[in-house]
Amino acid sequence: MAEIRIRNKNERISGEAEVRSFLEKQNVLYEHWDTSKLPANLVENFSLTDEDKQSLLSVYDAEIRDLAGRRGYKTWDIIALSESTPNLPELLKKFEQVHTHTEDEVRAITAGRGIFIIKGDEATGYFDVELSAGDVISVPEGQPHFFTLMDNKAIVAVRLFIEPAGWVADPYDDPAFVK
Template sequence: MATIRIRNTNERIEGNERVGDFLGSLGVLYEHWDIEKLPDRLREKCQLSAEEQAEILSVFEPEIQSLAERRGYVKWDMVTLSEATPNLEELLKKFEQVHTHTEDEVRAIAAGNGIFIIKGPEEIGYFDVELTAGDVISVPENTPHFFTLREDKQVVAIRLFIDPAGWVAHPFADPAFQK
C-alpha cells in the first residue's frame, strides 16, 4: 500500500483511497493491482530469469492491457533492481536526479518497493510516494520527479510507454529541491 510524505510539512497520507485522491487531485494516476495473483514463489523475488519476468507480465496482462487502452501506452517491459544488479549505486545516482519526460512515467510494482519523489504545486512542494508491491503510478509528462529505491534496494517494476523507443529524461534544475 502506497504512503505519501509531504516533505515541507512531514504530513503522511496513507490508505489506497486517500493516496489515490491526493495523487488524482494533482493529475497523477494511482491504482492498486492484486499482487495475490502472482505465484508465491514470485511475490518477494527481485532477481528474476527472463522466463519469470515473462510470467509476471503474463499474469498482469489484463491490467496492463486495460491501462494501455485507457492511457495510450503501446509498449511495456520490466525492470529488476537489487543488490545483485551490477553497478547499482552508479545506476541509482543517475536515477536520483530531478527530471521530466515528454510522456508519462509509469511503474507497476510487482515485488520490492521504491519511491517516486514528485514536485507538486508551490503550496505542497516536493512529496515522496512510497510504493510497495501492487502499487501502480503514472507521473504525467513534464512533471518534475525521480524514482529511487528504498533502504533494501530491491524492486521489480513493470514500465509502460507511449513512445515505442521508451522515454528520455530531461534534467530539471530546481533550487527548491533538497534531498
C-alpha cells in the same frame, strides 16, 4: 499500500482512498493491482530470468492492457533492481536526479519497495510517494520528479511507455529541491 509524505509539512497520508485523492489533485494516477495472483516463485523475487519476466507480464496481462488502452501506452517491460544488479549505484544515480519526460512515467510495482519524489503544486511542493507491491503510479509528462529505492534496495516493476525508445529523462534544475 502507498503512503505519501509531504516534505514541507512533514505530513503523512495513508489509506488507499486518501492517497488516491491526494494524487488525483496533483494529476498523478494511482491504482492498486492484486498481488495475490502472483505465483510463489515471483513473490519477492528480484533476480528474474527472461522466462520469469514473461510470466510476470502474463499474470498482469489484463491489467496492463486495460491501463495501456486507457492511457495510450504501446509497449511495456519489466525492470528488476537489487543489490545483485551490476553497477546498481551508478544506475541509481541516473534515476536520482530531478527530471521530466515527454511522456508519463508509469510503474506497477510487483515486488519490493521504491519511492517517487514528485514536485506538486505550489502549495504542496515536493512530496514522496512510497510504493510497495501492487501499487501503480503514473507521473504525468512534464512533471518534475525522480525515483529511488528504499532501504531494502530491491524492486520489480512493470514499466509502460508510449515511445518505443522507453525511458528518456530531461534534466530539471530546481533550486527549490532539497534531498
